[in-house]
Amino acid sequence: MAFSQSGRIPSTPTLPTGEPVASYQTYLEAQKAVDVLADKAFPVQHVTIVGTDLRMVERVIRRLSYPSAALGGFASGAWFGLFVGLLLTLFSPPNSASVLLPAILFGGAFGLLFSVITYAMTRNRRDFASASQIVATSYSVLCHAEHAHQARAILQEVGGVVSGWPAAPPQPVGPRPSDPAASYPTQPPAPPHPGTAPPTGPQPPPQA
Numbered sequence: 314m315a316f317s318q319s320g321r322i323p324s325t326p327t328l329p330t331g332e333p334v335a336s337y338q339t340y341l342e343a344q345k346a347v348d349v350l351a352d353k354a355f356p357v358q359h360v361t362i363v364g365t366d367l368r369m370v371e372r373v374i375r376r377l378s379y380p381s382a383a384l385g386g387f388a389s390g391a392w393f394g395l396f397v398g399l400l401l402t403l404f405s406p407p408n409s410a411s412v413l414l415p416a417i418l419f420g421g422a423f424g425l426l427f428s429v430i431t432y433a434m435t436r437n438r439r440d441f442a443s444a445s446q447i448v449a450t451s452y453s454v455l456c457h458a459e460h461a462h463q464a465r466a467i468l469q470e471v472g473g474v475v476s477g478w479p480a481a482p483p484q485p486v487g488p489r490p491s492d493p494a495a496s497y498p499t500q501p502p503a504p505p506h507p508g509t510a511p512p513t514g515p516q517p518p519p520q521a
Contacts, residue, residue: 329361329363329455330455330457331359331360331361331455331456331457331458331461332455332456332457332458332461333453333454333455333475334454334455334456334461334464334465334468334474334475335453335454335464335465335468335471335473335474335475336451336452336453336454336473336475337451337452337453337454337473338450338451338452339452340362340364340449340452342452342471342473343362343452343453343454344362345471346454346468346471346473347360347362347454349467349468349470349471350464350467350468353467355460355463355464355467356460359456359457359460360454360455360456360464361454361455361456362452362453362454362455363452363453363454363455364448364449364451364452365449365450365451365452365453366449366450366451367447367448367449368447368448368449368450369445369446369447370445370446370447370448371443371444371445371446372443372444372445372446373441373442373443374441374442374443374444375441375442376440376441376442377432377439377440377441377442378440379429379432381442382428382429382431382432383425383428383429385428385442386424386425386426386427386428386429387421387422387424387425387428388421388424389424389428390420390421390422390423390424390425390427390428391417391418391420391421391424392420393420393424394416394417394418394419394420394421394423395413395416395417395420397416397420398412398413398414398415398416398417398420399413401413401416453475454468454473
């Protein structure tokens with residue numbers, strides 16, 4: 314039975330299932346491993362990439378100031394104005410004046426004003442621009458148990474293959490079953506008769 318993409322994604326947060334077949338330090342390496350499986354006609358709908366030890370990384374891009382905030386706001390607003398101007402040009406009569414340039418200028422002015430006001434409200438609290446990402450320290454490739462052996466065999470050429478079977482626990486040290494002494498439990502010594510003291514050492518021989 315074929316699995317659809319929407320059928321594989323649960324509606325609620327659910328932990329993935331399957332055996333770990335490979336582990337990599339970067340997402341690009343894990344992505345390359347799945348690409349190799351897809352090139353070998355492997356059923357990749359049974360594969361999941363799982364990132365472990367997630368961390369939020371915020372990379373600082375530049376320092377903010379009024380000129381930089383105004384320039385960035387004007388650029389973003391001008392792009393939006395260009396998009397709106399193209400839409401208006403497509404639906405305007407052929408002999409009408411072009412609205413492309415006014416739309417760009419109006420969008421840039423609105424973006425500049427909005428960016429300057431936003432920077433003025435957050436000044437002295439966040440004077441820098443940054444970009445945030447969620448990254449993981451390692452990425453594991455999981456696969457359903459019935460296809461895990463085939464996936465490991467294919468991924469031998471790219472490396473990173475791990476075994477999905479845990480190591481056998483150490484066996485307790487004890488007597489072997491073939492030892493006759495191990496078949497019968499050791500009997501404890503009989504307690505002394507009431508009223509008599511237990512022997513404390515070697516007893517002398519009786520006198521004649």
